[in-house]
Amino acid sequence: MIEQTFILSPEQAKEMEQTYRVVRRSVDARQRKLHVLLSLLCDEHGKLVARDAAIPLYDPPCFKDVHQTTQGEVMIVGMGPAGLFAALRLLEAGYKPILIERGKAISNRKQDIARLNRNEGMDTESNYCFGEGGAGTFSDGKLFSRSKKRGQMQRVMEWFHYFGADDTVLYETHAHIGSDRLPAIIRSMRERIIDCGGEVHFSTILDGALWNELNKKRVPTILAIGHSAHDTYRMLNREGVQMSAKGTAMGVRVEHPQQLIDRLMYHLRDASEEEVERMAELVGHASYSLVTQVKKSPSDAATRGVYSFCMCPGGHIVPAGTEQNGCVVNGMSNSQRNSPYANSGIVVSLQPSDYAPYAKEGALSGLYFQEELEHSAASHGRLPNVAPAQRLTDFVNGKSSADLPSCSYLPGIVPSRLDAWLPEPIGSSLRQGFRDFGRKYAGYLSSEAVVVGVESRSSSPVRIERDSETMQSVSHPWLYPAGEGAGYAGGITSSALDGIRAAEAIISSR
Ligand SMILES: Cc1cc2nc3c(=O)[nH]c(=O)nc-3n(C[C@H](O)[C@H](O)[C@H](O)COP(=O)(O)OP(=O)(O)OC[C@H]3O[C@@H](n4cnc5c(N)ncnc54)[C@H](O)[C@@H]3O)c2cc1C
The missing domain is CATH 3.30.70 (Alpha-Beta Plaits)
Structure with a gap:
């Protein structure tokens, strides 16, 4: 064809x-x-093929029945995209995956998330990060990755489609599923894993006791814990698993009215509301991807990156922390992307040298830096989950906001001088970055926009060292660190790809 x-x-x-x-x-x-x-x-005559032609979209995957398999068992810790896709790849090859997940199954998790959104407190084991499907389940569900491995990427899209995603995931350059559709897809992945003979254990945590058991048995174990399991990082560090501090990016989430972003990005500044709506109906609401380099200090020629991260058109800002006394925000949207808000993380790139005040914590120094920022945000908001916020123009001009515009963040926001308390280098870099974005898109620096704190978990500040070929932990060869928490992936697609790679490393070692 x-x-x-x-x-x-x-x-x-x-x-x-x-x-x-x-x-x-x-x-x-x-x-x-x-x-x-x-x-x-x-077709072969150059004629366009009809949308509903009887030509299969792709060859469906074949997951084997592993109830009686002789290939062996593989433990998988964490049921996010990395763990789930690793399990599916193992089933294709006839291995039995045994998944353990600290959080709850989706139906129970949904109730905990509803309570979180009503500002009734957080279940530290069941939230936007922990539970069936991992951080990917109630996410925006954008499925793109910088990976150059097109074949492998296609496989991830096909599996999402096979388990229930729309046809668009197979062809949109910026494919998107949405938080309303993801749970059903994840649930059907889990049901297939169990039907084929795999095992799934919810509310089961890899703690020190289980670690000792696994370390004795040396069953191949894919460690796909995501980047929010701070207690697990600490336990692994105590047990001598080799890790290092890694660069990441932290900042805030900014939210504009979606109409304003549609006008800026679609060059419809003076168009009527109806014209803007019509364009959005034809091509979807506008998103943006912004990046700039700002000076590290007025006397320093060195620069650091400030960029938009996980932009969610027609979305919501959500409480995405895992601790009672920390405030973390992220963004999600439903498949229709039909909220009146456009939010995006705006983050500052950080290097391990930025974690210097916590240098004595070694590999975990970035984790301490991150926790300090999250606790600080909580202290400027209101517990349990009301977040500190400031009008974007006030943030840039160093003024307090007497009031705040309406915002999609359900637990609520309170005015706070983020410009004053965000630590260096984050605060000053963000101010410079926002000014650059305002110069690029006149109208972006709007008093209708609000900055909400803090976006601190864009990627892991820790790397679990592994061999680049065999994917085995360099200190514990039975362990295969994978996905975002291992520090080798970021986002749903690349974490899923990394999980598949870990499964293949185990398959090819047999
Ligand atoms: C609100 C939100 C929106 C997002 N939107 C997007 C998006 O649109 N597109 C995108 O590409 N990415 C998005 N992301 C990021 C994306 O979800 C993650 O990059 C991805 O889920 C990482 O996959 P993972 O499998 O490596 O880890 P995770 O998805 O974090 O999964 C790890 C799992 O391990 C479990 N776990 C942790 N420790 C233990 C333990 N000790 N024992 C047992 N289980 C454990 C956790 O409970 C969790 O379920 C979003 C994230 C959030 C929070």
Whole structure:
């Protein structure tokens, strides 16, 4: 089969998309006039294939029955994208995965998340980060990665589709599932793992006692704990698992009215509300990706990066911490992306040298830096989960906000001088970064926008050292650190890919 690519107006693209089989789709909003790049499938005569033609979208995966397998068992700690995709890959190869997950199954987890959103407190084992599906379940569900391994990426998309995601995940350059759809997909992955003979144990934590047991048995174990399990990092550090401090990025989440972002990104500054809405209906609400380099200090030529992270059009800001006394925010959206808000993390890149005040903590110094920031945010908000916030213009100009604009963050926000208490280098870098973004997009620096603190968990500040080929921990060869918590992946797709790689490393070692 061949494909043909068209550069189309949003209206033309919509029509073609409804008629023909799409292979790839992306929106190009760089010019004043928006274009959609659409690649369509053709048959051997060069004729476009109808959308509902009886041609399979891909070869369905084949997960083996492992009830009686002789291939062996593999332990998997953590049921986020890394753990789940590792389990599915092991099933393909006939191995029995045994998954343990500290959090609860999705149906119970949903109730804990509802309580969190009502500001009724946090269950430290069941929240936006811990529980079935990991941090990926109630996330925005954006499925893109910088990985160059197209074949492997395609496999991740196909498996998401196979377990219930829309066709768009197979062809959108910026594919997106949404928090309303992800839970059902994750649940059907779990049901398949169990049907095939794998095991799933909720409310089961890898603690010191279980660690000792595993260390004696040396069963191959994929460690896919995500980046929020601070207690587990501490336990592994005590047990001598080799780790190092790693660079990450921390900052705030900023929220604008979605209409404002649509106007800026789609070059519709003076258009009527109806025109803006119509464009959003045709191509979806606008997102943005911003990056700048700011000076480390006025007298220093060295720079550091400030960039947008996990931008959620039509989304919500959510409480994404795991501690009672810490305040952490992140963003999510539903499949329709239909809230009136556009939020994004704006983060400052940090190196291990920035964790210097905690240098005595060695590999965990970044964790201490992060915790200090989260506790500070909680002390400027209101427990349990009301977050500190400031109008964006006040943040940049160093003024307090007498009041705050409406915000999607359900537990609530209170005015706070984030510009004054955010530690260096975060506060000053963010101010410079926001000014740069305002110069690039006039209107971005708006008093209708609000900055909410803190976005502290964009990636892990710890790396669990592993051999690059065998993927085994350099100190404990039976252990395969994988996914975001190991420090080798970031985001749903790359964590899923890393889980698959860990499974393949075990398969090829047998
Ligand atoms: C609100 C929110 C929105 C996000 N939106 C996006 C997005 O749109 N796109 C994107 O690509 N990424 C997004 N992310 C990030 C993404 O969810 C993570 O990068 C991804 O889930 C990491 O996968 P993982 O499997 O490595 O770890 P996780 O998903 O964090 O899973 C780790 C699991 O291990 C469990 N665990 C931890 N310690 C133990 C232990 N000791 N014993 C047993 N179990 C343990 C945890 O409970 C958890 O379920 C978002 C994250 C959040 C919080």
